[in-house]
Amino acid sequence: MKKLKLASRLVHADRKINKPQHGAVHEATNNSVLFEFDDVADLEAVFQGEKPGHVYSRSSSNSAVALQNILSELEGGVGAATFSTGMAAISALMFSLLKAGDHIVVSTYLFGNTRSFFDSLARFAIDISYVDVSDVSNVKSALNENTKMVFSETIANPGTQVADLSAIGDLCESQNLLFVLDNTMTPSVMLDAASVKANMLTTSLTKYIAGHGNVLGGVVVDMGNFDWTTFENILEVYKSADPAVWGMTQIRKKGLRDMGATLAPQSAHLVSIGLETLQMRMQKTCENGLAVAEFLSKQAQVQKVFYPGLAEHPQHERAAHLFNDQFGGILSFELQSNIDMRAFLNHLNTIITATHLGDTRTLILPVASTIFFENGAKQREEMGISDTLVRMSIGIEDAEDLIEDLKLAFERV
Numbered sequence: 001m002k003k004l005k006l007a008s009r010l011v012h013a014d015r016k017i018n019k020p021q022h023g024a025v026h027e028a029t030n031n032s033v034l035f036e037f038d039d040v041a042d043l044e045a046v047f048q049g050e051k052p053g054h055v056y057s058r059s060s061s062n063s064a065v066a067l068q069n070i071l072s073e074l075e076g077g078v079g080a081a082t083f084s085t086g087m088a089a090i091s092a093l094m095f096s097l098l099k100a101g102d103h104i105v106v107s108t109y110l111f112g113n114t115r116s117f118f119d120s121l122a123r124f125a126i127d128i129s130y131v132d133v134s135d136v137s138n139v140k141s142a143l144n145e146n147t148k149m150v151f152s153e154t155i156a157n158p159g160t161q162v163a164d165l166s167a168i169g170d171l172c173e174s175q176n177l178l179f180v181l182d183n184t185m186t187p188s189v190m191l192d193a194a195s196v197k198a199n200m201l202t203t204s205l206t207k208y209i210a211g212h213g214n215v216l217g218g219v220v221v222d223m224g225n226f227d228w229t230t231f232e233n234i235l236e237v238y239k240s241a242d243p244a245v246w247g248m249t250q251i252r253k254k255g256l257r258d259m260g261a262t263l264a265p266q267s268a269h270l271v272s273i274g275l276e277t278l279q280m281r282m283q284k285t286c287e288n289g290l291a292v293a294e295f296l297s298k299q300a301q302v303q304k305v306f307y308p309g310l311a312e313h314p315q316h317e318r319a320a321h322l323f324n325d326q327f328g329g330i331l332s333f334e335l336q337s338n339i340d341m342r343a344f345l346n347h348l349n350t351i352i353t354a355t356h357l358g359d360t361r362t363l364i365l366p367v368a369s370t371i372f373f374e375n376g377a378k379q380r381e382e383m384g385i386s387d388t389l390v391r392m393s394i395g396i397e398d399a400e401d402l403i404e405d406l407k408l409a410f411e412r413v
């Protein structure tokens with residue numbers, strides 16, 4: 001598998017990595033919750049971690065493990081745990097690895113529900129500093145003797161700020177801090193997470209990985225580059241195994257088994273089907289993103305466009321370097337103040353007014369009144385979200401049709 005190029009690995013991953021029974025090209029979707037053992041000694045050995053196997057599908061099943069194997073291999077990790085949603089992956093990781101009194105440094109520019117989750121985590125006596133991660137010096141100044149972790153996204157939604165990933169990775173390595181990266185916006189086909197020294201990835205599989213708006217899922221990947229013997233929060237009971245798996249074991253036991261947000265077998269199958277076309281979808285998405293951003297930046301009715309592919313974007317060079325000259329599918333813009341934003345959106349035909357992102361279809365929505373409404377005006381201002389900001393998630397349609405749709409709507413307002 002390693003020798004194949006990425007597009008080929010994506011298509012052949014299931015049969016090559018998991019070697020399904022009967023020569024099937026997909027791992028079987030197995031709906032059994034329980035697993036039978038002929039010899040009780042085997043049942044005991046699996047429970048005690050001495051033999052591989054499944055005992056109860058909340059903890060593991062062949063369907064989930066097959067997808068975990070693929071995702072781990074794809075990102076260059078050493079292990080993965082799948083969850084029912086991206087939010088479940090993030091919350092399971094945090095509740096498994098942190099304890100009261102810990103300090104963590106978190107990006108100011110976060111997916112709205114993730115920010116809301118961190119505000120809840122603070123109620124469990126986790127001390128959180130929110131910083132502008134587009135400059136590593138902000139991360140550095142926030143560190144203190146209790147700091148355990150830095151958490152960031154790659155390209156932020158909706159503002160498209162690009163985190164100072166390489167410098168943050170170096171800083172975390174030198175300070176021995178766990179660097180957790182939500183790479184949902186830039187999966188492996190765009191970002192080599194190992195090259196920026198991320199230690200753990202959280203990814204919403206619902207978005208680009210599955211890609212078709214028909215399944216929810218999330219994953220945590222361990223990149224295998226963190227020394228778990230130095231991490232204070234590993235419980236004694238998990239220290240008997242090889243230290244390389246301590247972090248992942250604790251997430252599987254505490255985060256997956258005990259918290260219980262397991263990915264359903266049928267969902268694992270749908271995610272793995274979506275994954276096969278990830279590279280070509282992402283390529284088309286990025287091409288369309290640039291075309292639409294360039295079109296919008298020339299429109300008199302548009303005040304400002306946020307897209308890392310535009311030369312005037314503050315982190316354009318960094319994004320080009322990190323993401324192999326691709327700039328993703330999130331694009332935001334502000335209309336001139338005399339334009340009626342709601343009327344404009346209602347005039348669109350091909351582009352769908354809907355929340356969600358990373359879909360094959362191009363989506364659009366006003367931000368402040370919807371996905372960031374609950375965060376309140378003060379938090380929105382900190383996050384750089386104005387009341388007139390509109391976000392697009394670019395799909396894989398023909399770019400000309402997207403531009404035509406926007407053109408007609410501009411003519412009508």
Ligand SMILES: *Cc1c(COP(=O)(O)O)cnc(C)c1O
Pocket residue numbers: 085086087088111114153157182184185204205206207216217218357
């Ligand atoms: C959507 C999203 C999540 C949450 O994923 P769900 O699968 O919807 O729970 C987390 N982080 C980012 C960056 C996202 O875009």
